[in-house]
Amino acid sequence: MNHKLIVVSGPTASGKTKTSIEIAKHIQNTLHMKAAVVNFDSLLFYKEISIGTAKPTLEERDGIEHHMIDIESINSPMNASGFIKKGEEVILELFKQNKVVILVGGSAFYLRAILKGMYESPTAPKELKEGITEQYKNEGIAPFIEFLKINDPQSLINLHENDHYRLMRAVEYFQLTGTKISDKKKEHDQLNPYDFSTISHPWDVLHFYLDLPKDEHFEIIKKRTQEMFDQGLMEEVLELEKAGFFLTEKPLASIGYKEALEFKNGLFANIEECIERIAISTRQLAKAQRTFFNKITPKESFNPIHDQGKIKERVTSFLKE
Known part of the structure; x- marks a missing residue:
């Protein structure tokens, strides 16, 4: 029997974390099977950054087993080949334990890398x-x-x-x-890397793609950006500086941290201007993610707010196939 892998993808702030936890609880509580979440969102790998990455707290994880979170330091950024190596080890170990794996994230490049492989690139001296x-x-x-x-x-x-x-x-x-x-x-690209009907593993894959209308999505992005500052994004950045980080590490060039650092250095007139800049950059990122994910087939698209019931029904039918 092939191992069952559920992918939950979508642009940033599209409800992937919440949906993946709901899927895992449905598998465990209703279908009485074991499940675990494996992250492929590149910024969640790093233990020092949490608020600006929207990393799920232990409370939000609600007892569901999570992997590939807090596994690296921002001092040593992970690349795609490192992710493939660690990610495959984790997934194969979970399959050995007869668990359904829920692979979750917005980094389409990493998703493609682990499912399809990637072109070899020499290591620089x-x-x-x-x-x-x-x-x-x-x-x-x-x-x-x-x-x-x-x-x-x-x-x-x-x-x-x-x-x-x-x-x-x-x-x-x-x-x-x-x-x-x-x-x-x-x-x-000529090998059609967007066709996920053939992958480099003997796994049965169900790919959920979450998205919602752009205007509605932008309101969610703005709300989440404000929440990051309310939760202490600036304090997190200052703590990193105190801990001796240069603040030039690759993960800190990501949206949210980049602008928070610019605000710290006086490049915004006020915090509102900084928040607006982050929201606009996040919307641009979401657009780029949509472009990539739209090319990927096969996948099943759902609205994360209105379709939770349909998603659970589809999970049930997939696991009973």
Whole structure:
């Protein structure tokens, strides 16, 4: 019998955490099977950051077993190959324990990596990595963008200007191999990496994609952004600084932390302006996530607010197949 894997994906702030916990409780309480949640949201890997990542608290997890949360330090950011290695180990161990695995997150790239595999990329020597990190600390992202304009302009089209990590990775790849990472991506894309009907594992997969109307979603985003500040996002950033972090670590360039740091450094007139900037950046991120997820097939789309009953019915039929 194939192992059963349920994926819960969707743009940021679309109710994935709540839905995955509801699914797990339904599996355990109604279907009397064991279930566990495995996170594939890249920012939840890091133990030092919680508020700006909307990491579910122990109370919110409601007794449901969660994995791939708080497993790394922001000092050592995890890449996709590291995620595949750890994620597969966790999933296979849970299957050994006869548990239904619920894979949850908004990082479509990581979802594709663990289900479909990824194109191999050579590991850069330590000196090259350190040189790039040092240049980024001293000069920011601008010289990397200039480098790509000359050497790999397609990567500037492929990548969001705020995705500093992948922009730096594209420069690193070119310096290491003398070839463009965008060419490698194009080659990989011709293998149809958005078709999840064939994956690199013998698992039965049910993919729930959560989304809701854009206006309604933006109201939720604004509310959640305000809640992050109410819960102490600025205090979290100041604590990180006190703990000796440089505040240039890759996870702190993510939406929420980036703007909170800019507010701390006086780049916003007031907190309201900062909150508005985060909400707008989050909406832009959600749009990019939708674009990626819309290409993925097969998946079943549901409204996270109105369709919880339908989702549970579908889980029941999938696990009884």
